[in-house]
Amino acid sequence: MSDDHVYLTLAEGHEDDTRWAYGTGFEDPLHGVDTAVPEGVDAAELAADCVALADDALVSAQRLAEWVTRAPELEEEVALANIGLDLLGQARLLYSRAGQVDGTGRDEDAYAYFRDAADFRNVRLAELPGGDFAFAIARLLVLSTWRLAHFQRLAAHPDPVLAAVAAKGVKELAYHRQYAAEWAVRLGDGTDESHRRMRAALEQVAPYLGELHSAHDARDEVADVLRRVTEAAGLPLPVYRPLPGSGRAGEHTEHLVPLLTELQGVARAHPGATW
Amino acid sequence: MVTALPDARRARHIAEQVPDPELPMLTLADLGVLRDVEVTGDGTVVARLTPTYSGCPAMAEMRAGVAARLREAGYAHVEIRTVLDPPWSSDWITESGRRKLAEHGIAPPGAAPRGPVPLVLSPTRPAVPCPRCGSRETEETSRFAATSCKALWRCRSCREPFEYVKEI
Numbered sequence: 001m002s003d004d005h006v007y008l009t010l011a012e013g014h015e016d017d018t019r020w021a022y023g024t025g026f027e028d029p030l031h032g033v034d035t036a037v038p039e040g041v042d043a044a045e046l047a048a049d050c051v052a053l054a055d056d057a058l059v060s061a062q063r064l065a066e067w068v069t070r071a072p073e074l075e076e077e078v079a080l081a082n083i084g085l086d087l088l089g090q091a092r093l094l095y096s097r098a099g100q101v102d103g104t105g106r107d108e109d110a111y112a113y114f115r116d117a118a119d120f121r122n123v124r125l126a127e128l129p130g131g132d133f134a135f136a137i138a139r140l141l142v143l144s145t146w147r148l149a150h151f152q153r154l155a156a157h158p159d160p161v162l163a164a165v166a167a168k169g170v171k172e173l174a175y176h177r178q179y180a181a182e183w184a185v186r187l188g189d190g191t192d193e194s195h196r197r198m199r200a201a202l203e204q205v206a207p208y209l210g211e212l213h214s215a216h217d218a219r220d221e222v223a224d225v226l227r228r229v230t231e232a233a234g235l236p237l238p239v240y241r242p243l244p245g246s247g248r249a250g251e252h253t254e255h256l257v258p259l260l261t262e263l264q265g266v267a268r269a270h271p272g273a274t275w
Numbered sequence: 276m277v278t279a280l281p282d283a284r285r286a287r288h289i290a291e292q293v294p295d296p297e298l299p300m301l302t303l304a305d306l307g308v309l310r311d312v313e314v315t316g317d318g319t320v321v322a323r324l325t326p327t328y329s330g331c332p333a334m335a336e337m338r339a340g341v342a343a344r345l346r347e348a349g350y351a352h353v354e355i356r357t358v359l360d361p362p363w364s365s366d367w368i369t370e371s372g373r374r375k376l377a378e379h380g381i382a383p384p385g386a387a388p389r390g391p392v393p394l395v396l397s398p399t400r401p402a403v404p405c406p407r408c409g410s411r412e413t414e415e416t417s418r419f420a421a422t423s424c425k426a427l428w429r430c431r432s433c434r435e436p437f438e439y440v441k442e443i
Contacts (some may be wrong), residue, residue, distance in 0.1 A: 029334075029357070030357060031357055032357050033356070033359060075417035078421070082419035083419070084328040084421060086330045086423055087330070089328060093329060108318060148391065160360065165359065167361070168326075168359060169329060169331055171391055171443045172328060172443075174394075177397065178418070181394055181396060182396075185396055211410045229396065232396045
């Protein structure tokens with residue numbers, strides 16, 4: 001097979017040529033991975049942790065994908081879409097793990113497409129509507145920093161599957177955080193207008209910081225990165241009052257339902273469809 | 276039960292030659308995603324693959340490609356398993372893979388960092404040498420390119436844009 005014929009290579013028949021990259025019913029991303037739950041691990045707790053982290057990733061990926069065709073430059077669309085794709089991959093693995101351990105045997109589609117908003121456990125920060133590019137950067141900075149710090153600890157989790165997903169995710173999230181931090185500095189240290197927008201974006205994001213709980217508080221690292229970034233960008237640290245309520249308890253803003261309606265519409269209208 | 280039949284070497288050789296769907300100048304062996312191929316006692320070929328990135332959409336293609344090649348080669352029972360641990364590293368791209376990348380105008384990765392890439396806020400970052408002219412007068416245009424595993428750079432000497440496989 002020649003290098004010149006990459007598209008022919010892709011188009012060559014194989015046993016699964018009814019589907020290429022879209023649709024539902026993909027092969028389990030954990031296919032062939034040992035699915036046993038180690039002794040001493042609480043299966044219900046493990047499943048709930050996987051679902052919350054998968055929901056953060058799926059909802060974030062959907063918001064990031066909305067930037068395609070709308071970002072200031074093509075390069076940023078490509079970057080935001082790639083970051084979304086990494087998160088989508090993490091979500092698929094985590095949903096699959098949840099379905100293996102929560103006793104329901106659900107697949108990734110059941111979690112992504114066939115649960116209602118009240119069953120989602122993502123933090124509300126992930127579901128807030130688009131806003132401007134500065135807001136997208138501020139949100140990505142906070143969420144990627146928190147997730148990176150949290151995943152670094154989860155890499156030592158007694159469940160080997162969650163540990164492996166986290167160890168892999170750490171490498172990806174470090175690039176997401178670097179991307180967001182560079183843009184935050186560039187905007188904060190840029191024109192009066194970009195400075196004003198970046199400052200406003202951090203102020204919009206800050207009230208949601210309280211939701212990012214974890215057993216081993218990864219929020220300290222978020223605070224540290226925010227301090228470093230605002231210092232480098234010549235921005236003030238945002239002053240805020242934490243919002244009550246939590247997406248982790250299923251309490252969401254009015255923005256999650258429209259997001260899920262779009263995300264789940266085709267899968268619900270045509271259950272089992274592949275395309 | 277697993278036995279080391281001479282057949283395992285042939286099966287491994289076949290699986291190794293499958294091209295990567297996104298970087299077709301590389302085989303899956305060059306890319307370092309083919310972890311292991313064995314033939315079990317009942318004649319089933321078990322190939323283990325590691326995804327490069329969690330969301331890599333090429334993973335399904337890779338699995339299908341390996342299975343199809345092995346079936347064409349006469350192995351009736353083929354099983355492709357996913358290996359998540361340890362996670363793939365760009366360090367696993369072979370020497371021949373790195374050479375092929377450079378020959379195709381894609382800068383190969385340097386050594387992967389031992390932890391996650393640290394947050395760097397200063398503007399100085401080591402330059403990636405241009406795969407066409409070798410100049411170090413290069414700059415990053417985007418951290419992310421057509422696939423997650425690559426970044427976009429351009430050379431200020433020969434003026435050519437190029438892709439660069441990121442360290443991970």
